Amino acid sequence: MVFFPNAKINIGLQITAKRPDGFHNLESCFYPVPLNDLLEIIPASYTSFTLGGMAIPGDISTNLCVRAYERLKQDFGLPPVRIHLHKLIPIGAGLGGGSADAAFTLRLLNEQFMLGLSVEQLENYARELGSDCAFFIQNRPMYCFEKGDQFAEIEVSLNGYTLVLIYPNLAISTAEAYAGVRPHQPAASLRALLQAPLETWKGTILNDFEKSLFSKYPILGSLKQELYDLGALYASMSGSGSTIYGIFAQPVELPAHFDTYQVWQKTL
Ligand SMILES: C[C@@](CO)(OP(=O)(O)O)[C@H](O)COP(=O)(O)OP(=O)(O)OC[C@H]1O[C@@H](n2ccc(N)nc2=O)[C@H](O)[C@@H]1O
Numbered sequence: 605m606v607f608f609p610n611a612k613i614n615i616g617l618q619i620t621a622k623r624p625d626g627f628h629n630l631e632s633c634f635y636p637v638p639l640n641d642l643l644e645i646i647p648a649s650y651t652s653f654t655l656g657g658m659a660i661p662g663d664i665s666t667n668l669c670v671r672a673y674e675r676l677k678q679d680f681g682l683p684p685v686r687i688h689l690h691k692l693i694p695i696g697a698g699l700g701g702g703s704a705d706a707a708f709t710l711r712l713l714n715e716q717f718m719l720g721l722s723v724e725q726l727e728n729y730a731r732e733l734g735s736d737c738a739f740f741i742q743n744r745p746m747y748c749f750e751k752g753d754q755f756a757e758i759e760v761s762l763n764g765y766t767l768v769l770i771y772p773n774l775a776i777s778t779a780e781a782y783a784g785v786r787p788h789q790p791a792a793s794l795r796a797l798l799q800a801p802l803e804t805w806k807g808t809i810l811n812d813f814e815k816s817l818f819s820k821y822p823i824l825g826s827l828k829q830e831l832y833d834l835g836a837l838y839a840s841m842s843g844s845g846s847t848i849y850g851i852f853a854q855p856v857e858l859p860a861h862f863d864t865y866q867v868w869q870k871t872l
Pocket residue numbers: 614626627628629630632697698699700701703733734735736737750751752778779782842843844845
C-alpha cells in the first residue's frame with residue numbers, strides 16, 4: 605500500500621506558556637499543504653526500512669515511520685513489513701514532515717491490517733510519537749492548542765491562492781526554536797484574527813518563533829521581506845522554521861537567486 609504524507613504550514617503561532625512537563629502551550633492554525641513524501645508499506649518475511657530522496661539524520665530505529673510501526677506492533681502483534689520512504693519534504697523546516705510520516709504510517713497500517721482503529725484512537729497513538737503528529741490523522745485545517753495536539757474547527761481556506769515555500773537550506777531543530785522563545789499571553793486572540801480577511805493578516809498575525817530566529821539567522825527575515833516585495837498578501841515563517849512561505853493572489857515569478865534554495869510554488 606502506498607500513501608503520500610503531506611506537509612503543513614502554521615498560520616500564526618503563539619507560544620502562550622511553559623508547561624510543568626517541560627513542553628509549551630501554543631495556539632496556531634495548522635494548514636495541510638500538497639508537498640508530499642511517498643510511503644510504501646508491504647507485508648514481508650522480515651521487517652526492513654529503506655530510504656530514498658533526502659537523507660534523514662539519526663539511526664533507522666529512530667525514524668518516525670519505524671517508531672509508529674513498532675508502537676502498533678506492541679499492541680497488535682503486527683507481522684513483518686517492508687517500509688520504504690521517499691523523502692521529499694525538507695527536514696527541520698517547520699513543515700511537520702516527520703510527524704506526517706509517523707501519522708500516515710499509523711493510518712496505512714490501520715488500513716493494511718484492518719485494525720479497525722477509530723480517528724480518536726489513531727490520534728492518541730500519534731500524540732505518543734510527537735506533538736504535531738495527531739494533526740495529520742484528520743489532516744485538514746484546524747485551530748490547534750495546548751501542545752499543538754488538541755484541535756478545534758476553524759473556517760480558514762487558501763483555495764485559489766498561490767502558496768510559495770522557500771526552504772533556505774538551513775535545518776532548525778524544534779528544541780532549538782523553543783529554547784529561544786519567551787512564552788506570553790497574546791494581546792489578541794489568534795482565532796479571532798484568523799477570521800478577518802486574509803488581506804488583514806499581514807499587520808496582525810505573527811509567529812512567535814520569528815523574533816529570536818530572525819536575529820540568529822538574518823536570511824529568514826530578508827526572505828520574508830522579499831516575498832512581501834514580490835506582492836505576497838501574507839508571509840511568515842512556518843512553525844519552528846526554517847521555511848518561509850508567502851500567500852499570493854496569483855502565481856509569481858521568483859527572482860533567479862531563489863534558485864539556490866529549495867523553492868515550491870502551487871496554486872491551491
Ligand atoms: C513547532 C511546531 C509547531 O507546529 O512544529 P514544527 O514547526 O517543528 O513542525 C510543534 O510545536 C513541534 O512539534 P513536534 O515537532 O511534533 O515536536 P516534538 O517532537 O513533540 O518535540 C520536540 C521538542 O520540541 C519542544 N516542544 C515541542 C512541542 C511543544 N508544544 N512544546 C515544546 O516545548 C520540546 O523541547 C520537545 O522536546
